[in-house]
Amino acid sequence: MRPFTLVTWLAVTLLANVARAQTAERPTPEPSAPDAVAPEPNPFRLGGYIEANYQWNFNRPSNDITNFRGFDNRHNTFTLSNIALDAQWDHADLIGRVTLQVGHTPSTYYMAEPSGPGASGANATGAELWKYVQQAYAGYRFRLDRELQVAAGVFLSPIGPESMAVRDNWNWSRSNLFFGLPFYHTGARATYSLTDAWSLTISAYNGWNSVVDNNREKSISAQALYTRAEIVVSILYFGGVERGRGAPEGRGIRHQLDAHVTWNVTPRLSLLAHGNTGVEPTRFGLSHWQAGAVYGRLQVFTPLFVVVRADAFFEHAAANVAGSASSIFWPVSWVSSGTFTVDYRPHERASFRIEYRHDQAAGDMYFGRRVAGDGVEQPYVPHRKSQDSLSLGATTWF
Numbered sequence: 001m002r003p004f005t006l007v008t009w010l011a012v013t014l015l016a017n018v019a020r021a022q023t024a025e026r027p028t029p030e031p032s033a034p035d036a037v038a039p040e041p042n043p044f045r046l047g048g049y050i051e052a053n054y055q056w057n058f059n060r061p062s063n064d065i066t067n068f069r070g071f072d073n074r075h076n077t078f079t080l081s082n083i084a085l086d087a088q089w090d091h092a093d094l095i096g097r098v099t100l101q102v103g104h105t106p107s108t109y110y111m112a113e114p115s116g117p118g119a120s121g122a123n124a125t126g127a128e129l130w131k132y133v134q135q136a137y138a139g140y141r142f143r144l145d146r147e148l149q150v151a152a153g154v155f156l157s158p159i160g161p162e163s164m165a166v167r168d169n170w171n172w173s174r175s176n177l178f179f180g181l182p183f184y185h186t187g188a189r190a191t192y193s194l195t196d197a198w199s200l201t202i203s204a205y206n207g208w209n210s211v212v213d214n215n216r217e218k219s220i221s222a223q224a225l226y227t228r229a230e231i232v233v234s235i236l237y238f239g240g241v242e243r244g245r246g247a248p249e250g251r252g253i254r255h256q257l258d259a260h261v262t263w264n265v266t267p268r269l270s271l272l273a274h275g276n277t278g279v280e281p282t283r284f285g286l287s288h289w290q291a292g293a294v295y296g297r298l299q300v301f302t303p304l305f306v307v308v309r310a311d312a313f314f315e316h317a318a319a320n321v322a323g324s325a326s327s328i329f330w331p332v333s334w335v336s337s338g339t340f341t342v343d344y345r346p347h348e349r350a351s352f353r354i355e356y357r358h359d360q361a362a363g364d365m366y367f368g369r370r371v372a373g374d375g376v377e378q379p380y381v382p383h384r385k386s387q388d389s390l391s392l393g394a395t396t397w398f
Contacts, residue, residue: 043089043090043091043092044087044088044089044091045087045088045089046085046086046087047085047086047087047088047397047398048083048084048085048086048397048398049082049083049084049086049165049166049167049395049396049397049398050080050082050083050084050395050396050397051080051081051082051083051103051105051165051166051393051394051395052078052079052080052081052393052394052395053072053078053079053081053172053391053392053393053394054077054078054079054391054392054393055072055074055075055076055077055079055389055390055391055392056075056076056389056390056391057075057076057387057388057389058387058388058389058390059075059366059367059368059369059384059387059388060075060076060368060369061075061366061367061368061369061371062367062369062370062371063367063371063375063380064076064077065367065371065380066366066367066387066389067365067366067367067382067387068176068179068330068335068359068361068365068366069173069179069359069389070108070173070174070178070179071104071105071108071109071173071174072172072173072389072391072393073108074104075389079104080103080104081103081104081105081166081393082101082102082103082104082105082106083101083102083103084099084100084101084134084165085099085100085101086098086099086100087099090141093140093141093142093143094138094139094140094141095138095139095140095141095149095151096137096138096139096151097135097136097137098133098135098136099133099134099135099136100132100133100134101131101132101133101134102132105164106131106132106134107127107131109131109134109164109183109184110127110130110131110209111127111209112182112208112209112210113126113127113130113131113209113210113211113212114126114210114212114213114214114244115127116212125211125212130154130211133154133211134156134164134184135153135154135155135156135184136153136154137151137152137153137154137155138151138152138153139151139152146192146193146194146195147192147193148190148191148192148193149190149191149192150188150189150190151188151189152187152188152189153186154184154185154186154211155184155185155186155187155189155203156183156184157181157182157183157184157185158201158203158221158223158234158236159181159182159236159238159256159258159276160177160178160181160258160260160274160276161234161260161262161272161274162174162175162177162178164183165395165397166351166353166393166395167351167395167397170272170295170297170305170307170309170341170343171295171307171309171339171341171353171355172341172353172355172391172393173339173355173357173391175274175293175309175311175337175339176291176293176311176312176313176335176336176337177274177276177291177292177293177311177313180291180313180329180330181258181276181291182208182209183209184209184211185203185205185206185207185208185209185210185219185221186205186206186210186211186212187203187204187205187206187218187219188203188204189201189202189203189204189221190202190203197226197227197228198224198225198226199224199225199227200222200223200224200225201221201222201223201225202220202221202222203220203221203222203223204218204219204220204221205218205219205220205221205240206218206219207219207240207241207242208242214244214245215241215242215243215244215245216245217240217241217251218240219238219239219240219241219242220238220239220240221236221237221238221239222236222237223235223236223237224236229264230263230264231261231262231263231264232261232262233259233260233261234258234259234260234261235257235258235259236257236258236259237255237256237257237258238255238256238258239253239254239255239256240253240254241253241254242254242280248283248323248325248326249280249282249283249284249287249318249325249326250281250282250283252280252281252282253280253281254278254279254280254328255278255279255280256276256277256278257276257277257278258274258275258276259274259275259276260272260273260274260275261273267299268298268299269296269297269298269299270296270297271294271295271296271297272293272294272295272296272297273292273293273294273295274292274293274294274295274311275291275292276289276290276291276292277289277290277291280318280325280328282318282325283322283323283325284318284319284320284322284323284324284325285318285319285320285325286318287315287316287317287318287325287328288315288316289313289314289315289316289328289329290313290314291311291312291313291314292311292312293309293310293311293312294309294310294311295307295308295309296308296309303344303345303346304342304343304344304345305342305343305344305345306340306341306342306343307339307340307341307342307343308338308339308340308341309337309338309339309341310336310337310338310339311336311337312334312335312336313329313330313334313335313336314333314334315327315328315329315330315333315334316333330361330365331363331365331382332361332362332363332364332365333362333363334361334362335359335360335361335362335365336359336360336361337357337358337359337360338357338358339355339356339357339358340355340356340357341353341354341355342354342355347396349396349397349398350394350395350396350397351393351394351395351396352393352394353391353392353393353394354390354391354392354393355390355391355392355393356388356389356390357388357389357391358386358387358388359386359387359388359389360385360386361385361386362385363385364382364383364384364385365382365384365385366382366384366385366386366387367380367382367383367384367387368383368384368387371383
């Protein structure tokens with residue numbers, strides 16, 4: 001082979017080998033996959049929860065009642081507080097929810113429900129008829145410039161930051177504000193999303209704690225809600241005639257203003273403040289109230305939280321030479337409480353809590369040791385101004 005031809009052959013062979021090596025190092029492009037489509041959320045959801053607790057009242061009342069507490073009101077007994085089954089749907093702009101409940105809690109929940117007799121062609125109404133329904137509503141979502149939801153039925157009260165389900169609250173027991181103020185309303189509401197953070201809800205209800213109304217007037221409510229990851233702000237007005245027909249106080253409109261702020265200061269520390277005030281003109285003058293609560297919640301480590309809460313509720317019942325208005329909330333002029341809770345959450349759907357609470361009132365509202373009365377023919381007679389309790393509670397949900 002001639003020298004020139006040999007050199008040319010070697011050069012071509014070398015270049016070919018280099019080219020093959022580079023091609024082998026270069027990854028073979030995979031065929032492009034079609035854009036992934038996120039699965040649509042299930043429009044039908046089932047859920048539920050169970051709440052159980054044990055409580056010790058240091059007053060050791062003979063009737064075993066921890067009075068004016070709300071749902072955790074039995075001394076020295078294990079109590080199945082509530083069992084709730086929840087169904088929600090959101091499909092083709094149809095929305096709805098039904099939460100059924102049974103246990104110790106529903107009877108307290110419906111304590112203020114008006115009772116009405118029936119007739120030969122109509123049933124009677126009252127707490128026993130409705131107490132197994134915690135909430136139930138149906139509605140529709142209108143697609144305007146922004147979302148508008150309209151619904152009707154029985155709703156949990158939007159007043160205050162606390163909820164019926166313990167899992168959604170920082171403490172096991174509810175504050176005096178939650179127990180004194182209404183639990184539920186029946187009527188219709190419309191919620192419009194003003195911005196990504198602000199929403200406005202306008203409602204018309206029968207009134208406070210009434211599936212069936214106790215008078216001919218209706219109540220109205222307006223709530224502005226601001227929601228961000230680090231802060232939630234609610235401002236609400238509620239007004240209407242709430243006294244029953246023929247009440248000696250007359251037909252005065254009860255006005256109420258409620259506000260609360262939740263601030264997530266850091267990922268581990270959150271603060272909450274709640275205030276409520278209202279007035280009601282009566283034939284005997286102006287009845288009014290002022291109430292407030294403050295909370296602090298600290299995540300000590302991943303599954304463990306500690307919570308402190310203090311609340312106070314002041315009420316003035318109108319009185320003049322013509323007589324006195326009956327109180328709206330309490331048999332005394334003020335009540336207060338201080339609460340310390342440890343919340344252990346070993347699972348995202350479980351909470352175990354231990355809670356110490358002190359209740360104090362302006363007069364005798366609570367029980368201790370030997371209690372006068374039998375609770376049937378003779379009502380129990382409160383004779384203590386304070387009570388202290390220790391509660392152990394557990395709740396799980398799905």
